[in-house]
Amino acid sequence: MLEQLSWKVGGQQGEGIDSTGEIFATALNRHGYFVYGYRHFSSRIKGGHTNYKIRVSTKVRPANADKLDILIAFDQETIDFNAHELRSGGVIIADEKFKPVAPEGMDIRFFVVPLTKFAEEAGSAIMKNMVALGASACVLGLPATTFESLITDMFLRKGQKVVDSNMTAISKGIEFMKENGGEIEEFRLQPGDGKQRLFLMGNDAIGLGALAAGARIMPAYPITPASDVMEYLIKKFPKVGGHVIQTEDEIAAITMTIGANYAGVRALTATSGPGLSLMMEAIGLAGMTETPCVIVDTQRGGPSTGMPTKHEQSDMYAVLFGTHGEIPKIVLAPATAEECFYMTIDAFNYAEKYQLPVLLITDLALSLAKQTVEPLEYDRIVIDRGNLATPEQLAAVEDGKLFKRYEFTKDNISPRVFPGQKGGVHHVTGVEHTEVGRPTEDATIRTKMMNKRLNKVQGELPNSVSYTGDENPDLLVIGVGSTIGVIDEALERLAAEGKSVGHAQVRVLSPFPTETLQKYVDKAKKVLVVENNATGQLKHLMQFFGVKGELQSQLKYDGNPYLPHEIYSHCKELF
Secondary structure, eight states, rough: OOOOEEEEEETTTTSSSSHHHHHHHHHHTTTTTTEEEEEOOSSSSOEEEEEEEEEEESSSOOOSSSSSSHHHHEEEHHHHHHHHHHEEEEEEEGGGOOOOOOOOOOOOEEEEEEEHHHHEEEETTTGGGHHHHHHHHHHHHHOOGGGGGHHHHHHGGOOOOHHHHHHHHHHHHHHHHHHHOOOGGGBBOOOOOOOEEEEHHHHHHHHHHHHHHHHOEEEOOOOOOHHHHHHHHHHHGGGGOOEEEEEEHHHHHHHHHHHHHHHOBBBBEOOOOHHHHHHHHHHHHHHHTTTOOOEEEOOOSSSTTTTTTSOOOOOOHHHHSSSSSSOEEEOOOOHHHHHHHHHHHHHHHHHHTSSSSSEEEEEHHHOEEEEOOOOOOOGOOOOOOOOOOHHHHHTSSSSSOOOOOOOTTSSSOOOOOOOTTTTTTOOOOOBBBTTTTTBOOOOHHHHHHHHHHTTTTOSSTTEEEEEEOOOOEEEEEEEEGGGGGHHHHHHHHHHOOOOOOOEEEOOEEEEEOOHHHHHHHOOOOOEEEEEEESSSSHHHHHTTTOOOOOOEEEEEOOSSSSHHHHHHHHHHTTT
């Protein structure tokens, strides 16, 4: 029996590809499997090839598989574009409607199934995806009941007849495959553990994290691949008195976010590379006025419009150095959907504790791929609103005097007030200012204010780097963002071959964890930095921030995430 299996459905955008993959993945997640789903789609609303690749496993595998076991084709393009991924003995299930042609010279099992015809017999041609799910279930040895609870949850509001029609379509797919040799013993999956877990993409986890952190306002302008954060909170915020505001552009989004935080409401915005560029001046305003705010940057293929629906990790320089002048900022880089949830809460706490902008940087694969997530531990959530002025501090302000909003303190964190608090009146300006906010160009005050702002965060943040592997490895691999799954899998194979390996995953880019990374680099014989960009940004950041040692790069920037074998093969050459 198989420990893991890779399944893909493909067709034209607007043909129900996403819903087909979503039903397949969610149903198996409910049965206790670990699932990872990655969508490949074009930068258009309808038309153009799209596919949804699902990996099902009995253990955590947050990455695409190297090879494909089953391909569901709703058109010939799906076969032409994706058949090369099939392993020897793999399966193609194609709709007879388009008279499919099997790829030449491949050792595969080819099934032509009347998907559309069976769907029409069940009630509607739109249910061809359900017939395809039934055909898949037969190959995997899964009963129709695997999908029953999910189908009921999805369609019962439309009536029992709709539920029954969809189940009939699934059954027709199963029966046809049984009658035509589609029960394949070697494709049987080991049973899942039956435990209930979440199935989330990173963007949903960020939205949920913002909700749990107490955020109640999100001004944002739609942009791929960040829009799902906005769409998630559009549904959730009204239930708790919150609001999502679709702004006219990203400049309005960031300035509204700053204004909301200044008023005392936790607020966030989310964007991608082009939108982040537009936000830079206002991010500097947040730094100068010491106003907390959270900005989510979901990286995609650039520059300019680039490839809006493709994967890349090329915004690291931008989030660290994009603003003019010098301001403090914290940059967090989660690696999994689960971390997206917890680190979003951290982002709000850090923003208010240190009174500065916090950027949460993800990438398209992490933002849009869905993965199994263990039940979230809500008792871990702590809300830290930072240094809010006490009633005693406000009462001590003399009549006619201004509150020292930017007071010089030992820890460089000034007391903060919300508008309307008695005794809290002060100036707020984007120019250099005194302790009460009055504009100034005094050289001494300027120097003190710069030092105050830039020295708020002392040392590394907790859990800036995670590490797994041998204590003194022959090869250390360093990654960031969604590369965690493919690196882990590649090194697992090498370890099984007796190779000495280690994996350090960077989770905080600012303040940069130089000391921790240096410790791991010093213990390794060779160091490889794996990232999805053309210039080796993470490697260069390590060097810029003082990590000493010989660093090698593995780079991929074709718009696709790494596959495990790509990292495995590169690493093996280094031994």
